[in-house]
Amino acid sequence: MMLQGADKNDDAASSTQASLTQPSIEDQFLAEAHKTPMQRMREQILKALGITEDQLAQMPADQRQAMETRIRDLIQEKMREAHNAGKGAPDSNGEILQSLA
Numbered sequence: 001m002m003l004q005g006a007d008k009n010d011d012a013a014s015s016t017q018a019s020l021t022q023p024s025i026e027d028q029f030l031a032e033a034h035k036t037p038m039q040r041m042r043e044q045i046l047k048a049l050g051i052t053e054d055q056l057a058q059m060p061a062d063q064r065q066a067m068e069t070r071i072r073d074l075i076q077e078k079m080r081e082a083h084n085a086g087k088g089a090p091d092s093n094g095e096i097l098q099s100l101a
Contacts, residue, residue, distance in 0.1 A: 037096040038075070045074050 023031070035043075046052060049071075056067060082096060 040097060041075055041078060042071065045071050045078075 046056070049067075051067070056064060059067065
């Protein structure tokens with residue numbers, strides 16, 4: 001009997017520790033909701049390139065500059081595509097994100 005209570009306490013401690021190290025669903029949602037369309041676009045491009053912000057930060061200066069130029073060019077290309085889709089400039093975050101898909 002004593003072991004069952006101990007297991008429950010261990011489970012509670014584990015879930016408390018996990019909740020301290022991982023943001024809640026609400027926190028994740030709010031973090032995403034506060035991003036600008038440009039931040040979302042950059043994240044999508046980095047994902048498509050297979051790199052993270054941390055990996056980008058670790059690159060040598062010349063390699064990072066080349067990658068930043070490539071990211072900027074891809075963002076500009078996506079914006080031109082959205083603009084040339086016949087509707088003019090995107091009116092909302094949703095339209096910008098749709099143009100990336």
